[in-house]
Amino acid sequence: MAELDVATQPKTRENDPAAAELEAGCRDLAARVKKASRAMALAGGAAKNAWLAASASALVARASEILEANARDVAAAPSLGLNAAAVDRLTLNTKRIGEMARSLTEIAAQADPIGEVVRSGRRPNGLEVTQVRVPLGVIFMIYESRPNVTVDAAAICVKSGNAAILRGGKEALHSNRALHRILADELARCGLPEHAVELVTTTDRAAVGHLLALPEFIDLAIPRGGESLIRRVVAEAKMPVMKHYQGICAVYVDQAADPEIATRIIVNAKAQRPGVCNAAETLLVHRAIAPTWLPKAAEALAAAGVELRGDAEAKAIVPSMTAATAEDWDTEFLDKILAVKVVDSIDDAIAHIGRHGSSHTETIVTRDLAAARKFVAEIDSSAVIVNASTRFNDGGQLGLGAEIGISTDKYHARGPCGLNELTSTKWIVYGDGQIRE
Amino acid sequence: MAELDVATQPKTRENDPAAAELEAGCRDLAARVKKASRAMALAGGAAKNAWLAASASALVARASEILEANARDVAAAPSLGLNAAAVDRLTLNTKRIGEMARSLTEIAAQADPIGEVVRSGRRPNGLEVTQVRVPLGVIFMIYESRPNVTVDAAAICVKSGNAAILRGGKEALHSNRALHRILADELARCGLPEHAVELVTTTDRAAVGHLLALPEFIDLAIPRGGESLIRRVVAEAKMPVMKHYQGICAVYVDQAADPEIATRIIVNAKAQRPGVCNAAETLLVHRAIAPTWLPKAAEALAAAGVELRGDAEAKAIVPSMTAATAEDWDTEFLDKILAVKVVDSIDDAIAHIGRHGSSHTETIVTRDLAAARKFVAEIDSSAVIVNASTRFNDGGQLGLGAEIGISTDKYHARGPCGLNELTSTKWIVYGDGQIRE
Numbered sequence: 001m002a003e004l005d006v007a008t009q010p011k012t013r014e015n016d017p018a019a020a021e022l023e024a025g026c027r028d029l030a031a032r033v034k035k036a037s038r039a040m041a042l043a044g045g046a047a048k049n050a051w052l053a054a055s056a057s058a059l060v061a062r063a064s065e066i067l068e069a070n071a072r073d074v075a076a077a078p079s080l081g082l083n084a085a086a087v088d089r090l091t092l093n094t095k096r097i098g099e100m101a102r103s104l105t106e107i108a109a110q111a112d113p114i115g116e117v118v119r120s121g122r123r124p125n126g127l128e129v130t131q132v133r134v135p136l137g138v139i140f141m142i143y144e145s146r147p148n149v150t151v152d153a154a155a156i157c158v159k160s161g162n163a164a165i166l167r168g169g170k171e172a173l174h175s176n177r178a179l180h181r182i183l184a185d186e187l188a189r190c191g192l193p194e195h196a197v198e199l200v201t202t203t204d205r206a207a208v209g210h211l212l213a214l215p216e217f218i219d220l221a222i223p224r225g226g227e228s229l230i231r232r233v234v235a236e237a238k239m240p241v242m243k244h245y246q247g248i249c250a251v252y253v254d255q256a257a258d259p260e261i262a263t264r265i266i267v268n269a270k271a272q273r274p275g276v277c278n279a280a281e282t283l284l285v286h287r288a289i290a291p292t293w294l295p296k297a298a299e300a301l302a303a304a305g306v307e308l309r310g311d312a313e314a315k316a317i318v319p320s321m322t323a324a325t326a327e328d329w330d331t332e333f334l335d336k337i338l339a340v341k342v343v344d345s346i347d348d349a350i351a352h353i354g355r356h357g358s359s360h361t362e363t364i365v366t367r368d369l370a371a372a373r374k375f376v377a378e379i380d381s382s383a384v385i386v387n388a389s390t391r392f393n394d395g396g397q398l399g400l401g402a403e404i405g406i407s408t409d410k411y412h413a414r415g416p417c418g419l420n421e422l423t424s425t426k427w428i429v430y431g432d433g434q435i436r437e
Numbered sequence: 438m439a440e441l442d443v444a445t446q447p448k449t450r451e452n453d454p455a456a457a458e459l460e461a462g463c464r465d466l467a468a469r470v471k472k473a474s475r476a477m478a479l480a481g482g483a484a485k486n487a488w489l490a491a492s493a494s495a496l497v498a499r500a501s502e503i504l505e506a507n508a509r510d511v512a513a514a515p516s517l518g519l520n521a522a523a524v525d526r527l528t529l530n531t532k533r534i535g536e537m538a539r540s541l542t543e544i545a546a547q548a549d550p551i552g553e554v555v556r557s558g559r560r561p562n563g564l565e566v567t568q569v570r571v572p573l574g575v576i577f578m579i580y581e582s583r584p585n586v587t588v589d590a591a592a593i594c595v596k597s598g599n600a601a602i603l604r605g606g607k608e609a610l611h612s613n614r615a616l617h618r619i620l621a622d623e624l625a626r627c628g629l630p631e632h633a634v635e636l637v638t639t640t641d642r643a644a645v646g647h648l649l650a651l652p653e654f655i656d657l658a659i660p661r662g663g664e665s666l667i668r669r670v671v672a673e674a675k676m677p678v679m680k681h682y683q684g685i686c687a688v689y690v691d692q693a694a695d696p697e698i699a700t701r702i703i704v705n706a707k708a709q710r711p712g713v714c715n716a717a718e719t720l721l722v723h724r725a726i727a728p729t730w731l732p733k734a735a736e737a738l739a740a741a742g743v744e745l746r747g748d749a750e751a752k753a754i755v756p757s758m759t760a761a762t763a764e765d766w767d768t769e770f771l772d773k774i775l776a777v778k779v780v781d782s783i784d785d786a787i788a789h790i791g792r793h794g795s796s797h798t799e800t801i802v803t804r805d806l807a808a809a810r811k812f813v814a815e816i817d818s819s820a821v822i823v824n825a826s827t828r829f830n831d832g833g834q835l836g837l838g839a840e841i842g843i844s845t846d847k848y849h850a851r852g853p854c855g856l857n858e859l860t861s862t863k864w865i866v867y868g869d870g871q872i873r874e
Contacts, residue, residue, distance in 0.1 A: 038817075041817070042814060042815065121836045123834065123835070123836060127825055127829060127834075129835050129836065131852070134817075134847075136847050136848070137847065219847060219848070220848065240677070240848040258870070260870075261869070261870035264870055264872055265870065265872060267872075268872035268873055269872075272872070272873050273873075372867075376865050377479060378479070380475075380478070380571075380863075381863065382863060382864060383863065383864040383865075383866060384863060384864070384865050384866070385865075385866040385868065386865075386866065386867045386868065387867065387868045387869050387870055387871075388564055388866055388867075388868030388869075388870065388871040388872070389871065389872045389873055391872070391873040392564060392866055392868075392871065392873065393864065393866075397560065397564075397873070398560070398566050398864060398866075399558045399560060399566065410571075410573050410574065410656060410861035411573070411656070411657065411677040411848070411849045411861070412848045412849040414861050414862050414863060414864075415568070415862070415863070415864045416864075424847030424848070424851050425851050425852070426817070426818065426819060426820065426821060426851060426852070427819060427820040427821070427830065427835060427851075427852045427853075428813050428820075428821050428822075428823075429820060429821070429822040429823065429825055429829055429830075429835075430809075430823045430824070430825075431822065431823065431824045431825030431829075432698070432824050432825075433695070433697075433698035433701055433702065433824055433825065434824075434825040434826065434829065435701055435702060435704075435705035435706075435709070435825070435826045435828070436705055436709050436710075436826055436828040436829065436834070
């Protein structure tokens, strides 16, 4: 995803007129979207839903345009070095276009967060005070190859009353342009500002750096992609960044675990979709249950194609395991590989997670109420799960509806981020002449 | 407040062993408080309230210790160049110590935010999901001369389940040490971690820079003081910063204003306490009401000791005004000075506020419902007030209880920040073996 890299030494006006032009262009774009964001903040739910519905229809009606553009991206993919999995993620077809349209329809069906009263009261002096939900403003999404992110991100931003600047990967540029053209065509028709959703179409990677330097126009940056992309965005951004770096998620199988449930959960958490952030990377097994449970679990995991990397004690129980190295405990494999460790106690498991985890998602499997409560209280992760797969840390699964990403930060929003997490609040006070005494 | 300046070129290990020692000391301090924060997150409300009550009693019982330390600060104040107002803010007496103790008692009476369920549901697959409030972790307060901030900040942080690093001004160091000693003595007695509240006692200004570089230990920085202090903290902090730079608050007197109410509000907003962030700096008057209302308002403001700086039209109505300069519209006077402008319409007033305001607090005075609704919808400030003084943008006045500061940012918290604003959330999920399909 080299084309998404943020230039660490952007060219400057002084030494390069083309660079100065790019910087000015980024500034103009961001200023345009900021201006549109003020109208978006006042847009009613009807206009936003009308746009979502119209865009859903237009995606289907103009599918041939999208497929034609996508074919150009797919044809160029080998020359950009994309492997088969990446080409598959990039490729669109009628079914996938239908899924994008359905996603728009689902977002339209969610409640409009804007204007919701989150706190209110009447003060002793008669002031009526309310704290209401308002949009953040302009959201800058930086993402990688899946073109559906263009549609989903635009939809979530617009539904939450925000404007959006979208920057996808170079390998999906034609697809993203076609999708963006369709979404943008519908904006003005539905009475929304035409610049409420803009796509960055230059492939010059310095553009991302220029945009990240404009906190006066952009209120939030959301990078979605590999850890190095996210670290660069955090390093350069002058505005807040909604993100997680890694998902090193653990499943702890307690001495009081139901063995069947433990096996079902670890197989699902590891193997159902190993390339995502809420997949498990680490299995911690209580010493008391390891000799009986681990061999069966290893068999089920092997049947699912998972490679096990165990510490000495785990390997003593299941000799077919590879020996885990020190760095395996700190690695997000994003693959069918699982690090396995035998622990002495729930305290050991909690300490291991504190040292090596990424505060994303952890599961305990247990029938013991005290163990469940202790794990839930002491684990400091965005989601702590008892007797279910780590894969449930997801906006849809937790009932938030559409999700723009998962945050492991504590400031602003933590866990899956949906519509509410793209909003702020303002206080509104009605009086009849009150003054401070 | 030079001693609070963040060193822009901190000394480094390479060129100065004393600097290396300071840096290591800051790191040790922050690590110690981070460790204490984990126990604080699990502390029950009873222990936190017991500490607040015990500290309130101890402040009164040990008043002579505090007054003795404070006398040393007051004696040294002239040599530090403090003016009379600053010496007054610094000076403690029995009454002020009683007020600090009462503040602790009031914070004890507030609801404990930790563990509050902010969202919950049962998912179609039987998962029980809850999102609960958890502390942020370690909060670093950087503040200026009032010693009561030491007590208030410690109390708000502890009540919200956080640990705190406090860094007050050099001019209040002896007072802050005495106050901190009393608070710290009560921590262990109440079963709370002894390092949950630490005071930075070195006067080396590089210490602030070192601490701001430790996001692994400090979760939030809160600077309270002049704009230059805040800008330096924002520039150096590697963690989020809760802050506002300025309070350039406006009162707009609409053509449909009640003239009596308008006068009462502008006098209060400007003159009741001119040195605070929610005092008004700008008066915008609709052209239709200016000729009749402005002379009376000017008289009342003059009687309150306020200097008026008007645009040409305002000055034509009230010739005794000084002529406003361009920069007066962008200045937080923090004094009995008010910039006055006649506007053509509510749209002009909103546009002026958009260009010159600081998104802190704006008031409209009107009897016209449509004007009130328009102002409330279109003004993008942390508090928008109808027919009441700007001075009501305050945690106590809005019903939040104690306030640690006012944020004009949209990310995380906006407006007065109380206990809830010093918390995050985590998702807790209980299942009985659910996996993702």
